[in-house]
């Protein structure tokens with residue numbers, strides 16, 4: 001019965017700071033003064049999971065990933 | 073070959089000698105006992121030994137994780153790449169008692185089921201390590217093979233993923249993003265890798281001989297055993313001392329009220345550690361728990377007693393600028409944030425009126441870099457800045473009201489900027 005839980009993780013080395021993710025998922029991502037993403041919340045809420053998934057594949061540097069919380 | 077009973081363990085075998093050679097080493101400690109991996113893992117687990125390179129991770133848990141990774145034969149990296157300018161204990165230990173470190177590495181290799189050990193050190197100790205390895209080879213001490221890899225002399229060289237990058241021959245001394253993976257699963261040549269600080273290995277060598285109960289006979293339940301410290305500001309030159317956990321620094325270093333009056337504040341844990349008020353640092357129980365409780369960490373055992381008469385803000389500013397320059401220049405928040413932090417600290421130290429937002433701006437800036445790098449470098453810099461703001465708040469207020477200090481005799485050691493990193 002347990003559903004999979006996810007969090008969003010940025011690879012700060014790959015990220016270019018162009019901020020595409022913050023436009024697509026403003027509910028969870030804002031930008032710092034230098035344009036790099038800040039992720040809010042430890043877990044992606046159910047309602048945002050699909051949008052979060054689309055955001056990760058839209059990241060031009062593939063720097064954003066969804067990581068299962070319940071598995072290592 | 074009796075176990076040491078007092079608080080001097082790693083430094084016990086010297087008998088005044090500068091280097092404990094293989095004969096003296098065997099005369100004092102005997103050979104590493106021939107026991108099974110299971111016995112070794114249990115002993116290290118029950119000893120409560122933690123990582124002495126700064127991360128304070130339970131050693132038994134780490135060994136089991138690498139041993140159980142099971143994908144291919146693991147590798148042990150004995151990590152003596154001590155990049156911290158205020159630390160000298162790993163270099164000293166490698167110079168003074170190399171066989172204790174190599175014994176510990178051999179024990180770790182046996183425990184996790186491998187015969188491959190890489191000794192990862194900066195250029196300084198290389199000759200001594202080679203000499204010790206030659207002695208061991210002549211006497212056929214080891215069943216595992218040792219290789220020496222030289223690390224660049226940089227602040228981050230000893231960081232786990234940076235050490236693996238150096239051994240793998242790409243971007244030496246530069247951390248990589250490991251995300252939720254870890255070098256424990258995939259490190260040197262893609263194999264499960266145990267990166268363990270050399271002092272930690274030396275403790276493990278004694279635990280393998282004398283057992284966990286002996287190890288726990290000194291120290292506290294959560295901080296068992298002893299630690300090697302690099303102490304600056306107590307004597308003419310920095311000195312390496314071995315101190316049992318649970319004592320106080322005041323007692324261990326013989327600092328009375330008179331001497332304490334000459335100390336402005338104490339830096340614990342190094343340039344990625346934190347500043348504490350003198351009275352707190354000298355009287356709290358010397359354990360990782362109490363250091364963390366006060367917003368600092370014992371880190372890799374750096375203790376700096378900052379004398380009165382030097383400007384603490386100028387000292388802190390020099391260190392933060394150095395740390396900014398030692399960043400690997402890969403992650404946006406670290407590259408941008410550390411530069412702004414360094415500039416802000418320089419404003420506070422030398423031109424306080426230029427500091428926009430006043431002292432309160434500094435913790436806010438720290439919040440912008442914490443947890444946002446591929447490695448923990450920005451977190452350490454933030455801790456250094458936050459605790460400096462707390463410890464030197466009164467001094468900062470003086471700068472803001474009366475202007476900066478006139479004489480700023482440099483005290484903390486800050487190396488010249490390194491040649492730029494190959495990207």
Ligand code: SF4
Nearest residue numbers: 015016019020021059
């Ligand atoms: S879209 Fe990707 S590369 Fe761009 S800022 Fe977001 S995480 Fe970084």
Ligand code: SF4
Nearest residue numbers: 400402403406445447
């Ligand atoms: S956080 Fe800083 S020091 Fe660490 S890898 Fe990124 S840029 Fe380099």
